[in-house]
Amino acid sequence: MTAPAILLRPLAALLFAAALAGCVSTQQRTTTPTATPTNETKDRITASDEPDAQKRARARMELASAYFGRGQMTTALDQVKLAIVADPLYGEAFNLRGLIYANLGDAVLAEESFRRALLINPRDGDTMHNYGYYLCQQKRYAESNTLFAQALAVPQYQGVTRTLLTQGVCLAHAGQLAESEASLTRAYELDPGSPFVATNLAEVLYRRGDFERARFYVRRVNALPEVSNAQTLWLAARIEQKLGNWQGTTEFGRQLTNRFPESREASAFSRGAFDE
Numbered sequence: 001m002t003a004p005a006i007l008l009r010p011l012a013a014l015l016f017a018a019a020l021a022g023c024v025s026t027q028q029r030t031t032t033p034t035a036t037p038t039n040e041t042k043d044r045i046t047a048s049d050e051p052d053a054q055k056r057a058r059a060r061m062e063l064a065s066a067y068f069g070r071g072q073m074t075t076a077l078d079q080v081k082l083a084i085v086a087d088p089l090y091g092e093a094f095n096l097r098g099l100i101y102a103n104l105g106d107a108v109l110a111e112e113s114f115r116r117a118l119l120i121n122p123r124d125g126d127t128m129h130n131y132g133y134y135l136c137q138q139k140r141y142a143e144s145n146t147l148f149a150q151a152l153a154v155p156q157y158q159g160v161t162r163t164l165l166t167q168g169v170c171l172a173h174a175g176q177l178a179e180s181e182a183s184l185t186r187a188y189e190l191d192p193g194s195p196f197v198a199t200n201l202a203e204v205l206y207r208r209g210d211f212e213r214a215r216f217y218v219r220r221v222n223a224l225p226e227v228s229n230a231q232t233l234w235l236a237a238r239i240e241q242k243l244g245n246w247q248g249t250t251e252f253g254r255q256l257t258n259r260f261p262e263s264r265e266a267s268a269f270s271r272g273a274f275d276e
Helices: 013-020 052-069 071-088 090-106 105-119 123-136 139-154 160-173 175-191 195-207 212-222 230-242 246-259 263-269
Strands: none
Touching: 013 175, 052 071, 052 090, 071 090, 090 105, 090 123, 105 175, 105 212, 123 139, 123 230, 139 212, 160 175, 160 195, 175 195, 195 212, 212 230, 230 246, 246 263
């Protein structure tokens, strides 16, 4: 399991990966079967009904998604371009193109790609999520929140927890802590085992001064050595310090300095910079 991302910093690549993983579909597109006589039952649509161009586009998208997952953005972009040539109405390809250009730092083409994807598939919650997170990175928080809300309103949307988490993070960056807490609490109710959700919820509660509840959530993360990290241990130490529990502060600080001695968080603990 990957260690959880945390707030209070520029939007991290780790959270970006957590929020966007699996947001591009390479599923077979719906096609219209050949007309059948009115007295004959229509057959199920299978791969044989898919036009060759769409098959080629889907194959290119599968390659592009694999390269994207490995961080090979230029190669992924080449495959996406070929998918779009084969099928210019392949909305998922424009969605992935937006992610690639966002990673490459090309704001104009990233936004253009997301918009094109939504023109093709106006009810695609994955594109709404990705576009919303992209706008959040650009500090266009109101616009991003609108897209998150639209994604969450799509019937049978499969990414509800992921979008609630990302929405909560972006609302926190916008300074809307009450709204952030509400989104993250909903995400936690849907996925109480997610260290990403628990850590970010604990961070927001810490910011709001609700230290007891913050302690509850971050302790669940730090109880799992494979997912705890310098940020979660430092958050726990700060929470205990606010609660006046010097023994707990010292214990989490000891774990922090032993496990992550070169981290910025360990340095802050050694200086006693709890409010840094």
